[in-house]
Amino acid sequence: xxxxxxxxxxxxxxxxxxxxxxxxxxxxxxxxxxxxxxxxxxxxxxxxxxxxxxxxxxxxxxxxxxxxxxxxxxxxxxxxxxxxxxxxxxxxxxxxxxxxxxxxxxxxxxxxxxxxxxxxxxxxxxxxxxxxxxxxxxxxxxxxxxxxxxxxxxxxxxxxxxxxxxxxxxxxxxxxxxxxxxxxxxxxxxxxxxxxxxxxxxxxxxxxxxxxxxxxxxxxxxxxxxxxxxxxxxxxxxxxxxxxxxxxxxxxxxxxxxxxxxxxxxxxxxxxxxxxxxxxxxxxxxxxxxxxxxxxxxxxxxxxxxxxxxxxxxxxxxxxxxxxxxxxxxxxxxxxxxxxxxxxxxxxxxxxxxxxxxxxxxxxxxxxxxxxxxxxxxxxxxxxxxxxxxxxxxxxxxxxxxxxxxxxxxxxxxxxxxxxxxxxxxxxxxxxxxxxxxxxxxxxxxxxx
Numbered sequence: 142x143x144x145x146x147x148x149x150x151x152x153x154x155x156x157x158x159x160x161x162x163x164x165x166x167x168x169x170x171x172x173x174x175x176x177x178x179x180x181x182x183x184x185x186x187x188x189x190x191x192x193x194x195x196x197x198x199x200x201x202x203x204x205x206x207x208x209x210x211x212x213x214x215x216x217x218x219x220x221x222x223x224x225x226x227x228x229x230x231x232x233x234x235x236x237x238x239x240x241x242x243x244x245x246x247x248x249x250x251x252x253x254x255x256x257x258x259x260x261x262x263x264x265x266x267x268x269x270x271x272x273x274x275x276x277x278x279x280x281x282x283x284x285x286x287x288x289x290x291x292x293x294x295x296x297x298x299x300x301x302x303x304x305x306x307x308x309x310x311x312x313x314x315x316x317x318x319x320x321x322x323x324x325x326x327x328x329x330x331x332x333x334x335x336x337x338x339x340x341x342x343x344x345x346x347x348x349x350x351x352x353x354x355x356x357x358x359x360x361x362x363x364x365x366x367x368x369x370x371x372x373x374x375x376x377x378x379x380x381x382x383x384x385x386x387x388x389x390x391x392x393x394x395x396x397x398x399x400x401x402x403x404x405x406x407x408x409x410x411x412x413x414x415x416x417x418x419x420x421x422x423x424x425x426x427x428x429x430x431x432x433x434x435x436x437x438x439x440x441x442x443x444x445x446x447x448x449x450x451x452x453x454x455x456x457x458x459x460x461x462x463x464x465x466x467x468x469x470x471x472x473x474x475x476x477x478x479x480x481x482x483x484x485x486x487x488x489x490x491x492x493x494x495x496x497x498x499x500x501x502x503x504x505x506x507x508x509x510x511x512x513x514x515x516x517x518x519x520x521x522x523x524x525x526x527x528x529x530x531x532x533x534x535x536x537x538x539x540x541x542x543x544x545x546x547x548x549x550x551x552x553x554x555x556x557x558x559x560x561x562x563x564x565x566x567x568x569x570x571x572x573x574x575x576x577x578x579x580x581x582x583x584x585x586x587x588x589x590x
Contacts, residue, residue, distance in 0.1 A: 213298040213588050214244045218288070218311035220274055220304040221252035222259075223422060224451065224476045227501040228303050228328040231361065231385040231576075233258050238577030240264055243584065248291060250274070250284075250307070267291055274306065281310060288314030298588050299324065302355070305331040309347060312354040322587040325355040328385075329498030330368045330519055335425040348374050356587070359580075361385040362499035362520035383580060384523075385499050386573030392508055395481035404482040408447065408472050415444045415550050418487035418511075420480055420502045421494065423452030430454070430461055431516070432493040435542040437465040441550055446471045446491075449483050484509035488556060489549045494518045495536055503531075507567035512559035514545045530563035 217232050236245045240263040247258060247265070250272030259266040271283040292300065292315055299322040302311035308325055315323045332344035349372075352358075358380045360366045366382065369375050405412055417436060421427040429448055436446040448458070448471065455473065462468040477483060484490070490506035492515035499520035503513045507524060513531035515521050516538070525531040532545040549556045 212244045216297045216300045217247045218302045218307040219249045220307040221250050222255050224254045234573040236264050285310050285314050289318045292318035292320055309351050316354040323355045325358045327358055327360040327365050330365050333496045335495055345372055359383050362523050364519040365498050386576035387571050389572050396485055399482045399485040401486050410445050415488045416447055416486050417489050417491050418447045418483050419491045420449040422450050423454035426496040428493045428495045429458050432491045433461050434539050437467045438543040449474045449477050451476045504567050504571045507563035510560035510564045512556055530559050
């Protein structure tokens, strides 16, 4: 295997420019009880930083070679834990597969909507009381200092960051604390989120001015890296694709155990009604409103649209169903801990997302032998072959999505053929055990260098 990491400058020997100015802005030392803050004489700021001490140990101690008479220590950082989140599943399966060979820790913000990652045996959890999803400079500074303190205290051999905010603050803290190997886990392209041009430019600027702090970028799909290259983010930093896997054995076992008739009754779906399924958190990025709009134009009056998930946009989607006159045929199932029944009763999977990293729901649909009809979104063509295992349409093409859905529902034989090809592709590529093996090799190489 070619070398994935390369020799980098010491943590504080940074090239001149905005990155170094940012780092000097944050750097300080502790000498006895006196804080030397060359960038600011603000008493409130001094007190805030003092509340987070002791933070800075002897820098030379962090530079000493580690004697590996113990399992290597790995820290994963996450912003929050979302129900059904793809990044959460990726980290969970990674930690579960590697916990015997590594001492695994996870640091996460205070918004926790699922706790299986925190309860995984053999994994140590750290909750940051300051970290949340919104941009709040004062709290974010506290979060950065909290991460520095944690990394210095635990002396991690490698830090693997995930999700946008925890990645930015986590990689800066890891470099500041002297951690020798820092990996950026790229699960999605934040600057492609629906929003204003100014917001996107801000996210691009943040990534460009902080990406230097990592040694390696691991993306869950090729499309995410392509967008970063187009924006010239991370030039000179090694990049690698490690596909985000699924526990295919467990997923197929759960599919086989589904009581389809009982689940249909539970959801209020007639026994022979064709079902279109959409699974994901209700958000502007997932754009369930587009799936509803396409469904409303279907000529098949017996079809049902099953929407699985929760989120801020759910109420707006419910109002849209009322407005379009399909409220009696759209089922809002809420969050399901086990989504296998939703796939098991479906005829086709609808992916209306405007932004993804790699759409894991399309992988799950493929393992359930379902064709996927999707908008063009990051990672979809790595899962769905247009016209062979599903259909991929330009974003916003509601009429085109309706036409493809009509075609799949009308031609059952084509739908089965699409589903068979989708399954064969998924079972060959998306087994999580391959992901765990690749990460293990990357971790070992990074730590041993």
